[in-house]
Amino acid sequence: MEQIQRKLAEYTASLYNEKILDEQFIQLQQLQDESNPDFVVEVVSLFFEDSERLLNELAKALNQTNVDFKKLDANVHQLKGSSSSIGAQRVQRVCISFRNYCDDRNVEGCLKCLQQVKIEYTLVKNKLETLFKLEKQFVDAGGSFPVV
């Protein structure tokens, strides 16, 4: 149990160190209580759904011959909002530069950013899934989260 706890703590710390998550995520965890025991997981799942939809939209929009930059910008804005709400900091950062390229109407840059966003998103998704798995293990082993 202690091992799991330690592993969990290390993993969490690494996520913050690598800037994959920021303190917004901590806030989310704070909101989880008895009345809302799966709050974080719910929010994160919603984030995954939303992001995948948005990434598809972005890829479709960039495939057009006449790229609709306004629509592109709107979608990136959404993605930025979602990622900042759950604290997916890296994704948010890429979204910011993505928006700059949209403003400059730079298709090359946008494509590059799209790649980057996908990478970051996949990364944060994997990390969060691992985190949840570890937490589940922890909870199953009888642990309970300290109030942060």
Place this chain on the structure above:
Amino acid sequence: MGSLLRMNRLLSSIVESCNCIIDPQLPADDLLMKYQYISDFFIALAYFSIPVELIYFVKKSAVFPYRWVLVQFGAFIVLCGATHLINLWTFNMHTRNVAIVMTTAKALTALVSCVTALMLVHIIPDLLSVKTRELFLKKKAAQLDREMGIIRTQEETGRHVRMLTHEIRSTLDRHTILKTTLVELGRTLALEECALWMPTRAGIELQLSYTLRHQNPVGLTVPIQLPVINQVFGTNHVVKISPNSPVAKLRPAGKYMPGEVVAVRVPLLHLSNFQINDWPELSTKRYALMVLMLPSDSARQWHVHELELVEVVADQVAVALSHAAILEESMRARDLLMEQNVALDLARREAEMAVRARNDFLAVMNHEMRTPMHAIIALSSLLQETDLTPEQRLMVETILKSSNLLATLINDVLDLSRLEDGSLQLDIGTFNLHALFREVLSLIKPIASVKKLFVTLSLSSDLPEYVIGDEKRLMQILLNVVGNAVKFSKEGSVSISAFVAKSDSLRDPRAPEFFAVPSENHFYLRVQIKDSGIGITPQDIPNLFSKFTQSQALATTNSGGTGLGLAICKRFVNLMEGHIWIESEGLGKGSTAIFIIKLGIPGRANESKLPFVTKLPANHMQMSFQGLKVLVMDENGVSRMVTKGLLTHLGCDVTTVGSRDECLRVVTHEHKVVFMDVSMQGINCYEVAVVIHERFGKRHGRPLIVALTGNTDRVTKENCMRVGMDGVILKPVSVDKMRSVLSELLEHGVVLES
């Protein structure tokens, strides 16, 4: 003669009749008669043919003014001839008729001759004068011829000049002008050699610049002060010079008879020679020398019209050269300007890029730097809560302290950048001034007591308790200055005193331009921090407020400051329309820091911002908002869910909507607060606020509207205030922040962005 003849004939008849002895004397008379006979005949012939000839030739000629005289003359001659002809018949015995005819003829002849003689008296002078006139006319004709010759030469000269000028002026290139001049002059005047000497830069010598034919060494120079050159430069006419003068010695020696040489000056006009209203002054001019040589051995001489031609050409050349010079200048100026333009453009673009890069950098660093700090600080403080061994606790505390320092440094740097940017604005609010000072004191006291320093605070009695200003930054200023005082004092005391500045104390001799005018709504706070520390030398005082500089004495004590503190303080004080300075009597004599800032007086504030709220201490906050009905409007599903979770955690009854229309449909007067995300595209979410205002009219009936936004720039805030929102909050919102926001909202109906 006739009578003699008759007598002779009579005698001869007598003799014949007698046939006597007189015979040997008479054959002579026969011969004489015969001769007379022949002569008369020929005379008559001549007399008759002369008029014929005359008539013939006169008929042939077109002009003969004396026809009448001719007729007379003809008549005279004819009659004379007739007379002589008739004489032929009178040698022998002739009848009386013949005598009568003869007599008539003679009488007529006599008449005509006399008349003719009389006429000739008139005519012959005339004829003679015709000759004189003829001579006169010949002379006149010769003169006209001469003049014609002159005119023709002049016209040719003019033509040449025109042609030369045209050639010279057809180009704006200096070298072409000069070369063309020489070539054309050489051609027109058939010169042997034509050379141009230009003054050197220094003006001491003339250098041979162009020659027509001979390949002279082009570096040949002569000093400019030769008498012959002075002579030429002294007049604008062409001057004949000796072929032996140095400027004319251009031909290989050994010619028999060098041709004549002339020289003329060519003025080189410079722009600066033109005064505004005067013609160019020729006094301080530079001249070039043009030397023209006639071919040797040709015995040609310089004619006046040729000299005139040369003068005119020299003038034209001067004009053409000046044009060329002006053109060169203006082209050079234009090129220079273009270069400068390009350079300036580049510099501007680089500057823009630099600014943009800096802004991007700041934007990123803002987030980048603070986040790990947060993580470190948060996790270390978490760690502090757990069970630790004493060594571990010490280690964690050190980590915390260091990271706090680092966080402060980062904030300082970012603040200063924003301050320099001019983008920093004060967060004005009402706060308790006395409490602020007391807090500063309590923060400083521990450090001071470690160093065994006494710290005293004295607040004047007329200092208001609540004031309007930027509390956080004032605290920063105080902490900085007091901190410095403590840092640089090894012993003794630090005294802080604050009072309302009166007009005399507002003036500082060191800042005469600082003119403070207190008014009804504002007053000036003067704070003096006196310490008994190491003091400051007069040389260092001006540098105190510049970034990163530290005096030698300070640097050695390893003070561990960034050097930015005072610079930031100064910026803040300036933003507060104040002034800060430090006085010191010298090393070891301590120093006093004084600043004056402008603060507002509450209750009489006329600011257009949202009405201020006095910040209450934390323990007055409402802890639960059980059942509070709120509405959350956010287009972004994830963000919506998070906000909902936040509010639910605090106990609210949350309804969520995803669009403006839905919001307007759902909102009722039961909702106490509407949280609106305004970072949505389209900015039309402000409309919702307007509609809610309209729909719910009075303040007490309608829900409070709070904007949630990712950026708190002026524009967003202004927009929110314009549509009548009750507050603006920066996302991401933490639980604590939301809690305090809600409590403020419910207490005072309004919240300021925190």
